[in-house]
Amino acid sequence: MRRTDLAMEQIPNKAVNGVRINQSESVHTVEILTDEAAESVGKPKGKYTTVSVENFCKSPSDFxxxxxxxxxxxxxxxxxxPDAPVLVVGLGNRMITPDAVGPLAVEKILVTRHLQKIALPSLPPLRSVCAVSPGVMGQTGIESSAFVRRIADVAAxxxxxxxxxxxxxxxxxxLTTVQICDTGISPGSGVGNSRAELSEKTIGVPVIAVGVPTVTEIPFSKKETSMPMxxxxxxxxxxxxxxxxxVSLAINCALHPNLTADELSALVS
Structure with a gap:
C-alpha cells in the first residue's frame, strides 16, 4: 500500500483481533484496543474517526x-x-501550500487565555485557549515537539x-475527509519525513490530532529510474x-459551545 496517515485506509474493513470498526454514512471510526493490534496494523493504540465532507476544492452546499x-x-x-485550558497547534510550512492547513487554521482560532481575567458582559464565559504555529524544523532548527512541550507546560x-x-x-x-484521533501525530510521517511525535507521552497532556489529507503518492518511472512522487x-x-x-471553525465550536455561529464568525473574522 502507498503511504497513508488515514487509519481507515491502513486498516481493512474485515475482522482484526483487537480492532473495532464503526461506520455510518459520513463518519468512520477505528478503535485499536490492544498493543498487539497496534503492532499488527502499524498504528498506535487509540481512536481514529474520519469525517467525510464535500470536496474542499468546491464551495459546499451546507458549510x-x-x-x-x-x-x-x-x-x-x-x-x-469544560474549563480545562487548551493549546491549539498548527503544524506545517506556511510557504508550501499543501502543507499550510495547520498554519492557516491557527490564524482563525479564537484565542482567549489573555481574556480570562476580563469581564465580557456581552459573551458567556470562555474556555482558556492559546494557539501557535511553530513552523518546521527546516525554518527554525527546532523540533515541533520540543517547541510544543515547552509551551504546553504553561498553556495546556x-x-x-x-x-x-x-x-x-x-x-x-x-480534501474530502477530516481525521480526528487521540493518539497524537508524527509530523511528516505520511510523506516519509517523520519527525519526533507529538503525543501524550512526549508532551505530558492528551494530544488530539486533526488532519486533512492534501497529497497522495504515485509511482513514477523514467528509463531505469523508479521513484514515488x-x-x-x-x-x-x-x-x-x-x-x-x-477546521478552525469546527475547533472553535467544540471549544466554545456557548457561542453561536454568528458570534464565532464575528470574533475570528
Missing amino acids: WGEVKRISDVLAEFLPDN GGCVIVIDALAAAEVERL MITPREIDQAVEHAART
Whole structure:
C-alpha cells in the first residue's frame, strides 16, 4: 500500500483481533484496543474517526452543517472538564501550500487565555485557549515537539489540539475527509519525513490530532529510474484555504459551545 496517515485506509474493513470498526454514512471510526493490534496494523493504540465532507476544492452546499459535524466528533475527544485550558497547534510550512492547513487554521482560532481575567458582559464565559504555529524544523532548527512541550507546560492544562496536513493512499480521500484521533501525530510521517511525535507521552497532556489529507503518492518511472512522487490537486490553493477555515471553525465550536455561529464568525473574522 502507498503511504497513508488515514487509519481507515491502513486498516481493512474485515475482522482484526483487537480492532473495532464503526461506520455510518459520513463518519468512520477505528478503535485499536490492544498493543498487539497496534503492532499488527502499524498504528498506535487509540481512536481514529474520519469525517467525510464535500470536496474542499468546491464551495459546499451546507458549510455550517459540515462544521457542526466535525465539531460534534471533536467534542467527543475533548477532556471532560469544560474549563480545562487548551493549546491549539498548527503544524506545517506556511510557504508550501499543501502543507499550510495547520498554519492557516491557527490564524482563525479564537484565542482567549489573555481574556480570562476580563469581564465580557456581552459573551458567556470562555474556555482558556492559546494557539501557535511553530513552523518546521527546516525554518527554525527546532523540533515541533520540543517547541510544543515547552509551551504546553504553561498553556495546556487540558489538552493539545494539533492541526496538520496528511497523506492519503487513495485519490478520492484527498480534501474530502477530516481525521480526528487521540493518539497524537508524527509530523511528516505520511510523506516519509517523520519527525519526533507529538503525543501524550512526549508532551505530558492528551494530544488530539486533526488532519486533512492534501497529497497522495504515485509511482513514477523514467528509463531505469523508479521513484514515488507526491501529487496534489490543481485547485490546492483554494482547497487548503477552505479546509483551514472549516477546521478552525469546527475547533472553535467544540471549544466554545456557548457561542453561536454568528458570534464565532464575528470574533475570528
